[in-house]
Structure formats: C-alpha cells, structure tokens
Amino acid sequence: MGKTLIVRHGHITSEDGILDGADLVEALGSSTYKDWVLKHVATSRPGQLLMRGKDIDFTPTGTPVNAEIMWGRWIANCECGGQENVDKNTPWFFCLSCFNESNESKNKKTRYVRPLVFPVDPVAVESLLMERKFDKRHWLKHETIEDLVVQNEILVAEKLMAEEAQRLHDEEVIALEGV
Secondary structure: OOOOOEEEOOEEEOOOOOEOHHHHHHHOOOOOHHHHHHHHHHHOHHHHHHOOOOEEEOOOOOOOEEEEEEOOEEEEEOOOOOEEEOOOOOOEEOOOOOOOHHHEOOOOOEEEOEEEEOOOOHHHHHHHHOOOOHHHOOEOOOOOHHHHHHHHHHHHHHHHHHHHHHHHHHHHHHHHHOO
C-alpha cells in the first residue's frame, strides 16, 4: 500500500513520508515511473507536438540533474525552468516541460533521459525532514546531514520561543483583565 496523498497549500504531500515519483505514479494509475512518463508524453498536447516522430532512449546520457526535496517531494529542476517529481529507484530524469530538448540526438530522432543524482543517504535526509512541519520539508543538494540537524534544532528553538511569547502574552492579558 502506498502513502496517503494530501494536498496542502497547492502541493501534493503525505504525512506518511517524503513522496517520490513512485508514490505519485501509483495514484495516477500507472504501473511504473517509466510508464507514467511515456503515458504523459503520448497523451499531453505538448508531448504530442514536441515529441512527434521522436523516441525516448532510457539510457541516462548527458549532464546529470540533482534530486532535491521541496514541500516533502523528491524533485529535480531542468535548466528550462521545468520541475518534475522524481523516483528514488529510477536513476534518470526526463523533463515534462521541454521533453529534454537539450538532450537530443544529432539526427533529432531521439531524446535521452539524463542521469539523476540523489544524496549519499536519502533515508537520513528523509528522516530528518519528517521531524519538521510540512512547509519546512525542503532539502537542497548542497546541504549536509549536519546542516539538517542544525536546522531542526533551530526550528525547535523557534517553536519554543514562540510558545513562551504566547504564554507571556496570555499572562499579560489575564493580568490586565483583572485590573
């Protein structure tokens, strides 16, 4: 059984863990991430126009793309400005905005997927992010595990300071009501 998907602030997420492409693919009715990409290319109007007469070669080729986590989802950004959900078990990236236009064969008949790079310990990254509220579940490729630990400590300290400020405010209100 996959993760329960919910929408928060316009983003699909889950309280069950960090989402990757496999979680979303299941919800969208495809069997694999590759199947979902192929289905999107075949059924979307941009895919039909930009990929007409072209094949996708699923051998990772070209400039690697780094995976990151935004809003509790594994994503990768394309230089075209597109951002796609990615699958931790799929070592390639295919942009569904430009359809990897910059990674095309010389004869213009094939578009190649690009290599996808995940952190050394994605489980540790996910575990640390799940300690946070949804709107703070972000990890960028340059951040270390130590960075995430420190960030979590800061978030806890900020929460405690906010709770103390609220407590003091409430005490002030009660004292003023008694005057």
